[in-house]
Amino acid sequence: MGRIKNIFGRFFSKKKYDLRFASKDFDQDLLEEYNTSRPLGPMDQLCYAPFKNIYFGHYGKATVCCYNRDFVIGEYPKQSIKEIWNSKEANQLRKSISNNNLDFGCHLCKKHLLAKNFEANKAKQYDTLSSNKNGYPSVMEFELSNVCNLECTMCNGSFSSLIRRNREGLPPIPLAYDGGFVNQLDEFIPHLEEVKFYGGEPFLIEIYFDIWKRIIEIKPSIRISVQTNASILNKRVKELLLQANFHINISIDSLQKESYENIRVNGSFDRVMKNLDWFQSYCNERDTFFGLSACLMVENYKELPNFVRFCNEKKAALYLHFVDFPKDKALKSLTKSELQNVLLFLEGEEFKAEHPIAKKNIAHYWDTIKQVKFLLENSGFNKKAIGDIEQFIAELSQQVNQIPYFNETEKAEKIDLFVRVLHELDARVENKEVLKKTLEELNFNDAMASREALKMFESKSIDELVALVMQRVKK
Numbered sequence: 001m002g003r004i005k006n007i008f009g010r011f012f013s014k015k016k017y018d019l020r021f022a023s024k025d026f027d028q029d030l031l032e033e034y035n036t037s038r039p040l041g042p043m044d045q046l047c048y049a050p051f052k053n054i055y056f057g058h059y060g061k062a063t064v065c066c067y068n069r070d071f072v073i074g075e076y077p078k079q080s081i082k083e084i085w086n087s088k089e090a091n092q093l094r095k096s097i098s099n100n101n102l103d104f105g106c107h108l109c110k111k112h113l114l115a116k117n118f119e120a121n122k123a124k125q126y127d128t129l130s131s132n133k134n135g136y137p138s139v140m141e142f143e144l145s146n147v148c149n150l151e152c153t154m155c156n157g158s159f160s161s162l163i164r165r166n167r168e169g170l171p172p173i174p175l176a177y178d179g180g181f182v183n184q185l186d187e188f189i190p191h192l193e194e195v196k197f198y199g200g201e202p203f204l205i206e207i208y209f210d211i212w213k214r215i216i217e218i219k220p221s222i223r224i225s226v227q228t229n230a231s232i233l234n235k236r237v238k239e240l241l242l243q244a245n246f247h248i249n250i251s252i253d254s255l256q257k258e259s260y261e262n263i264r265v266n267g268s269f270d271r272v273m274k275n276l277d278w279f280q281s282y283c284n285e286r287d288t289f290f291g292l293s294a295c296l297m298v299e300n301y302k303e304l305p306n307f308v309r310f311c312n313e314k315k316a317a318l319y320l321h322f323v324d325f326p327k328d329k330a331l332k333s334l335t336k337s338e339l340q341n342v343l344l345f346l347e348g349e350e351f352k353a354e355h356p357i358a359k360k361n362i363a364h365y366w367d368t369i370k371q372v373k374f375l376l377e378n379s380g381f382n383k384k385a386i387g388d389i390e391q392f393i394a395e396l397s398q399q400v401n402q403i404p405y406f407n408e409t410e411k412a413e414k415i416d417l418f419v420r421v422l423h424e425l426d427a428r429v430e431n432k433e434v435l436k437k438t439l440e441e442l443n444f445n446d447a448m449a450s451r452e453a454l455k456m457f458e459s460k461s462i463d464e465l466v467a468l469v470m471q472r473v474k475k
Contacts, residue, residue, distance in 0.1 A: 026100050026113065037118035040127050046102070047109065047123035050094040052131055054085055055141040058158065060176030063105070064093055066141045066198060067122045071105030076176060081184045085137060115374035119360075119367035120320065129193055136191035141198070144177050144207055148200040150229055151265040152253070154295055154323045159200060162266070175207065182210050189215055194223040203232040212240060220244045225289065227251060231267055233275040241282060247289035248279045249319070254300050255310055263299060280314055291317035296368070297329040301342055305349040308365050312351070312358035320368050332375050339376040346372065 026046075035042035045051070049065040056062050060076040062084045063069055071093055074084025084090070093104050102110040112121040129138045148160040157164025157173075164170050195215060202208055203226075215222055225247040250272075254260040257269040283290035292314075294300070294307050304320070311318040327333045331342060346369050353359040 026102075030113065030116070031100065033116065034113060034118055034121070038124055038127050043127055045097060046100050047097050047106070048126040048129070048131070049123065050090065050097050052126055052129050052137060053139040053141065054081075054137045055143065056177070057143045058146065058173050058176070064090065065122070065126075066143060066196070067108045068105040070107075076181060077178070081181070081188065086135075112371070115371045117367045117371040117374070119364040120371065132191050134191065136188055138191070138193045139196070140185075140188065140192060140194075141196040142208065142211065143198040143200075145175055145205045146173050146200045147204045148229075149204060149231060150201070150267050152267075153263050153265065154253075154297060154326065154329050156325070161200065177207055179210075182207070182214060185211065185214060186218065189218045189222070192219070192222050194225060196225045196227070198227045201229055201232060202226050203228060203237050209236075209240065212244075216243050223247055225249065227293070228279075229264070229267065230272045230275045230279060233278060245286045245288050246282075248283055249289070249291040249293055249317075250276055250279060251293045251295075252276070253295050253297075254303060255306055256303070259300065259303075280316070284315075289317065290315070291319060293319040293321065295321050295323050296331065297323040298331060298334070299329065301331065302345065304346060304365065304368070305351075308349075308351055308361050311361050312354065315355060315357050317357055318361040318364055320364060322371065331372065334375075336376065339372065343369065343372050343376060 031046070032042075049068075053065050054062060054073075055064065055066045055068075056076065057066075057069060060078070061069075061072050062074045062076065063072055071089070073090040073093065074087045076084065079087070096102075096104050097106075102113070106123075109121050109123045112118070118124070126139070132138050146157065146159055146161050146164065148162060151160055151162045151166065155163055157168045157170055161172060164172065195211075197205075197208055197211075199205060212224070215224065220243070224244055227249050228251070230250045230252070252260070252272065253263045260269040260272070261267055280290055282288075292307070292311055294304075296304065307318060307320075310316075322332070323330050324332070331339065334342065346365075349365075351358070351362045351365070353362055
């Protein structure tokens with residue numbers, strides 16, 4: 001596994017691509033408008049994540065935040081936590097951000113900024129966190145395992161062990177982290193302001209309980225944030241929560257029983273709603289954050305106004321995410337007329353801002369509409385993008401093909417990298433119908449992680465597969 005290089009970091013660091021991804025995308029007016037939306041007003045940096053935050057993901061890979069998973073700044077256990085934080089890659093990204101360049105893996109925030117969906121822009125959350133003057137991060141994010149009890153329709157094996165096994169037919173993602181990793185945290189915990197835990201389902205990931213125990217022993221005042229599907233609330237979890245002040249964000253994609261259970265396969269709507277009430281009471285009693293997250297897609301966009309009203313009633317912060325895959329669930333896959341209907345529906349709603357959280361939720365709703373408008377304005381086929389796509393694919397596929405694999409784990413990781421290639425391709429091809437048909441003809445599923453995909457990967461090089469895609473896209 002250690003032979004797998006930081007493909008995306010190497011690619012985006014090449015100067016010949018600077019023109020294509022130039023910071024000219026952010027004109028002064030846009031930056032000033034964004035700055036007015038920030039919680040503390042105008043700031044010196046476009047994003048403070050590289051200066052305050054470190055994220056640990058699968059295979060021991062570390063990045064600067066959970067939204068930028070492409071630009072790897074280090075790898076555990078090849079490097080210590082301290083070495084990763086002070087790596088040349090980390091400093092490279094810090095320099096890039098200081099120059100208002102979000103092209104080293106920060107594509108999600110770039111997309112939101114260009115759409116002026118400032119409320120959804122993830123960079124803002126790092127504004128209010130203090131910077132350590134002693135050279136340590138203020139925040140750590142953990143996504144160490146994909147162990148999960150659900151098989152959500154818009155999810156993939158990177159976030160669900162069951163999907164990886166049942167839907168994709170791939171071996172489990174090995175846990176790269178061990179007791180040594182937990183021990184190294186002792187040096188960092190006293191300097192931390194917040195720790196965040198993702199999954200999978202965090203309350204099913206065993207090493208998290210070891211980390212939580214260590215945090216509670218050393219510095220229990222740290223803000224402990226957990227993203228959960230709210231399906232796990234047993235005695236062990238309740239006893240843990242009572243030892244510290246946890247901040248809870250619940251992922252829920254429908255407020256209707258049938259729709260919820262169709263989307264969140266294996267989930268029980270009744271159990272989740274009961275647990276939701278318990279988590280809400282817990283957060284209210286301890287004055288900690290309580291929020292709900294929803295993945296916005298074709299199946300549930302009409303529920304969006306009710307999401308806002310439900311969250312306002314619960315005094316829960318609302319977070320909305322646009323689904324990109326599978327493509328038939330993504331709003332961006334809709335035709336221009338269909339997107340116009342979505343926009344017409346959403347714009348016809350009215351809300352009452354009865355408290356500060358409600359005011360913020362409503363603002364988030366209207367910023368989400370801006371994102372829909374952005375999709376509408378950019379629908380259609382852009383032939384000029386073909387040249388950029390070919391250049392991007394040629395460079396990246398060549399690098400991926402040079403990486404050998406020596407076991408099933410390394411093969412799976414190499415395929416995951418090719419998944420990202422296809423995702424980048426999708427981001428640059430506006431004729432989504434052609435691209436969708438092409439990938440279907442090639443027997444790719446959305447995660448590029450099925451038995452059929454494995455067979456194709458073994459029989460064809462990445463360059464051959466990409467050539468087939470490009471041939472169809474050009475037609």
